[in-house]
Each structure stands twice: as C-alpha cells, then as structure tokens.
Amino acid sequence: MPSATPAFDVVMLGGDIGVYALARAFHEAYGVRSTVISRIATGPVDSAVIDNVLLGIGASNDDHISELLRRGRERARHEADRADEDRVPVILLANTDGYARLFARHRAELDRYYRISLVDETTLDRIADKGRFAEACERVGVPTPLTHIEDFAGADDPDWTPSELDLPFPVVAKAAASSEHELVDYPGKKKVNFVETPHQLADLWRRVRESGFRDRFVVQELVPGDDTWMRSVTAYRDHRGVVTLMCTAQVLLEEHTPSALGNPCAMITTPFTEAMDHARSLLDHLDYRGFANFDAKVDPRDGSFRFLEVNPRIGRNNYYVTGAGANVARFIVADLIEDRSPEPVTVTNEIVYSVLPKRLLLRYITDPDLKRHVKKIMRKGIVHPLVYRAEGWRRRGYVLVAKANHVKKFMTYYPKPTESGF
Incomplete structure (x- = not known):
C-alpha cells in the first residue's frame, strides 16, 4: 500500500x-x-x-x-x-x-x-425506480425513450384493468424496481420483455398480476438497433459533490438469458462526451453520492442518446473502468480514507472488455467497420475481469468452463444476431 x-x-x-x-x-x-x-x-x-x-x-x-x-x-x-x-x-x-x-x-x-x-434512501427512491428515473431525467433535459407506467398497486381489486397504452408497438416492458420483481415468480418471467402486440402485452399483464406483483412496470418505446447501440456510463461523485470519475463504453454484446437479459458481457471503452455531460447533470441535480452506472442507447435514426436507467452502484461489469486504466478503488479511497477530491479523470483509453470467447464475440458484431476496429483494439489484449495473475490454476479452469457455458447459452437463447437485439 x-x-x-x-x-x-x-x-x-x-x-x-x-x-x-x-x-x-x-x-x-x-x-x-x-x-x-x-x-x-x-x-x-x-x-x-x-x-x-x-x-x-x-x-x-x-x-x-x-x-x-x-x-x-x-x-x-x-x-x-x-x-x-x-x-x-x-x-x-x-x-x-x-x-x-x-x-x-x-x-x-x-x-x-x-x-x-452511498445515496440516501430518498434519492434512491427517485432513481432506483425506472419510472421515477425517467421523470428526473425530464426535469434536467436528459433524453429518455417515450415511457408509460403501469401501476399494479390496485390489482387486487377484481375491477382493476390496465391503463391504455399510447405507444406504438413493439415496446419494451420491465419492472420499475428490480428489487420488487425479484420477489415474485410467474411463467415466462424475464428481466426485460420484448412485446410486439397488444395481445402479448395483455398476456404479460395477466401473468404479472396473478404472481402477486403490486409495484410498477415501465413500458417504453423500442429504440431500434442491436446490442452495439447500447452505451454504459460509470461515474463516481464524492461527498464534496465533485464528479471525480467518468468512463463510457460501447456495448458489443449483452447476455440473452431470460434472467440476465441486458447485462453487457463485452464492451469497448470509448469516450462519449454527450453521454458524460448528461450523466453529470443528472448526478448534480440529484446531489448524488458514490458510484452510478447508467444504461443508455444511441438512437440510430438521429444519433441522439436515450438514457434508460441508472444502477445506484458501480455495476456488474465495473472492471472495464479499471481495465482501461482508472482503478476504481482509488476514487473510493481518496473520498473515504484520504478525505480529498483527486483531479477528475475522464477515461479516454480504448480497451476491449469481454468474458466471452473471442470467436463468439466477433460472430455477433455485424457492422464491418466496428468489427475491424474491435479486432485492432484486441491486438493489445482482451481484458477479462476474472483473469488475474494473483489467482491460481483453479481460476483458469473456472474461466474456461464459464466461457464454454456462454457459448451454450448464446446458442440456446440468441443463436443469431438480430437487428433489434431481441
């Protein structure tokens, strides 16, 4: 030390x-x-x-x-x-x-x-719920997809009916608070639902209601584009109100199993200034504390960003930040142990972060220019969060098995890339 x-x-x-x-x-x-x-x-x-x-x-x-x-x-x-x-x-x-x-x-x-x-519970209530997150974004001019909220609070009433949806199909539906959704189970349960017709939505509402779920669901317009149009933004805002870390990445491929749909499993770090500016304005507006991880998507129709949600934590794939040269521990220690705000860091180094076999990842990148760029950055090496020289042979074996399992999961749930990512 x-x-x-x-x-x-x-x-x-x-x-x-x-x-x-x-x-x-x-x-x-x-x-x-x-x-x-x-x-x-x-x-x-x-x-x-x-x-x-x-x-x-x-x-x-x-x-x-x-x-x-x-x-x-x-x-x-x-x-x-x-x-x-x-x-x-x-x-x-x-x-x-x-x-x-x-x-x-x-x-x-x-x-x-x-x-x-950590953010206080009041602020957590404002952002952990995806519906309230969209409302907070609107107040500070951070763009989000068109959003509809379906509230199941009164669904015990036999006369309860879902509200009318004023969005064009297809749409994306997900629980406003994932912590509430984790408490129930029902046939076909997914983290994120791709809904193509009113009939499919009605069927989803029936299953959700019968499960006993009594919180809110968010329904949003489907922003077109596959996984490569997704963006990840990771930031740290310290107790002085200074954003000391900002790192962005382009998602290359997400997981497609029902319980993990939407979790990135491969990214390339790239500075997206507009996304950073939006994230910073929202964190300052909320007087946020600690790590935040935003999911956003670029709309291929006009190149604009659409912010989807914020995780009130550093995120599952946080090693893409450390791997790109900004060790995340240093920002926590500066804030909580050294009691100082370090010089703010904006990550510009490009690295490929992936937990997948190289050939599997490249199979799903259909844009020729992006594939060439990814291959170029890969020549510097691929950053895998579990591959660490301090670990022994058991870890190497675990990583090999995990990669094989990823192949099996993709062949089962997402055998070929699609234009929508669903």
Whole structure:
C-alpha cells in the first residue's frame, strides 16, 4: 500500500463477478484483501485475494446486517484502547440494488463502524425506480425513450384493468424496481420483455398480476438497433459533490438469458462526451453520492442518446473502468480514507472488455467497420475481469468452463444476431 495512504480494510456483500472486480481493484492498487460476506461461495469470489464469510443459503438480509453489526462491534471493542489515528477504518461496499437499499435503510447503524459512499434512501427512491428515473431525467433535459407506467398497486381489486397504452408497438416492458420483481415468480418471467402486440402485452399483464406483483412496470418505446447501440456510463461523485470519475463504453454484446437479459458481457471503452455531460447533470441535480452506472442507447435514426436507467452502484461489469486504466478503488479511497477530491479523470483509453470467447464475440458484431476496429483494439489484449495473475490454476479452469457455458447459452437463447437485439 502506498505510504501516503492510511491503512484500511474492505468489507463487501455479495458474490458475483462485479464484487470480485472490486476486490481485484483494491488488491491491484493497494495490496488489500477484501472480506466478502455472502450466502454461498460462488466461482467469482472463490479467490486468492478474498476472505469469504459464508452465512448459508437461507440467510436473509437481516442476517447480513446482523453479521455486519456483529463484526463492527467486535472490531470496536478490539480497538477501544487505541488512539483515533491508530484505528483502521473499514470501507463497506455492495453491488446490487437490493444491498444498496439495505445499506440506506440501516445507514445510521452502519455508519458507527463503516465508511460508506452511498445515496440516501430518498434519492434512491427517485432513481432506483425506472419510472421515477425517467421523470428526473425530464426535469434536467436528459433524453429518455417515450415511457408509460403501469401501476399494479390496485390489482387486487377484481375491477382493476390496465391503463391504455399510447405507444406504438413493439415496446419494451420491465419492472420499475428490480428489487420488487425479484420477489415474485410467474411463467415466462424475464428481466426485460420484448412485446410486439397488444395481445402479448395483455398476456404479460395477466401473468404479472396473478404472481402477486403490486409495484410498477415501465413500458417504453423500442429504440431500434442491436446490442452495439447500447452505451454504459460509470461515474463516481464524492461527498464534496465533485464528479471525480467518468468512463463510457460501447456495448458489443449483452447476455440473452431470460434472467440476465441486458447485462453487457463485452464492451469497448470509448469516450462519449454527450453521454458524460448528461450523466453529470443528472448526478448534480440529484446531489448524488458514490458510484452510478447508467444504461443508455444511441438512437440510430438521429444519433441522439436515450438514457434508460441508472444502477445506484458501480455495476456488474465495473472492471472495464479499471481495465482501461482508472482503478476504481482509488476514487473510493481518496473520498473515504484520504478525505480529498483527486483531479477528475475522464477515461479516454480504448480497451476491449469481454468474458466471452473471442470467436463468439466477433460472430455477433455485424457492422464491418466496428468489427475491424474491435479486432485492432484486441491486438493489445482482451481484458477479462476474472483473469488475474494473483489467482491460481483453479481460476483458469473456472474461466474456461464459464466461457464454454456462454457459448451454450448464446446458442440456446440468441443463436443469431438480430437487428433489434431481441
């Protein structure tokens, strides 16, 4: 760890590839091993740079908070006789919407033991819901697709009927709050629904209603274009209100399994100034704190951006930022440990980030110019978040199996590229 940086520890909740990418960033920058608290040990966090704490598959969110508070109290007792300057602070992080809300709900308790950079629950309510996000965008002039909100709050009433949709088909439908959608199950459940006709929409509303879902669904116009028209924006805004990090990427291919539809699995970092400006204006308007990850799409009809949603966290594929040269851990540490705003960084370096076999990825890039450019950048190497020299042979085997599984999933759910990405 650099001598100018005080000692610190890192604790995270979760077990996906995004949590591992954060742990890797801390290890690369500071040599710090992260403690990861999760229900079970998953492949990504079965790592040489992580100390896993497993609560069991049946552990609830309350169990996670109890474990955090227990560890915090134990640490406080251990350091009670130390001077303030000798106490080692602990950064607390997570990388799902549910955990972000859990932290916000228990912020007063957690602040006693941990350093957290996180939006408050009121702000979270304004942006985690995709419908309210669109409303916030409208206030500051950030463009979004035409949007319709379907509220299922009164769906227990036998006389309830869906509202009239004033959008042209096809449309895209998704739960306004993914954390609420995770609580229900129904036939054909998907993270994102491509709806071509009024009959299909009526059938979706019937299944959603019968599942007991009583929150809101967002229906939006379908912005044309395949996955390569999608853009990712990752930003960090510190507690002083300074946006210290901005990085954008063009999505090359997204996952197409029903439960993960829309998650990028390959990107190329490229600076998109207009998207950065829109993201910055929204973060400032909301007085946002911490990491934010925006999903946007370029409309091929006029080249304009359409912002779709914001994740109130760094995002599953955050290693594309670190891989492009802006180690994300440094921005957290500057804010929470060093108590300073570093010189703001706008990433301009181009890298290809991918968890896929090279041939599989190239198969789905149909634009000849883009394919040539991607191949050119690939010559510098492909950044894979799980491929890290500190890991051993077990990790190499896991990566090979994961790549093979991606081939199987694409052949099953998206065997050929389409113009719409659906």
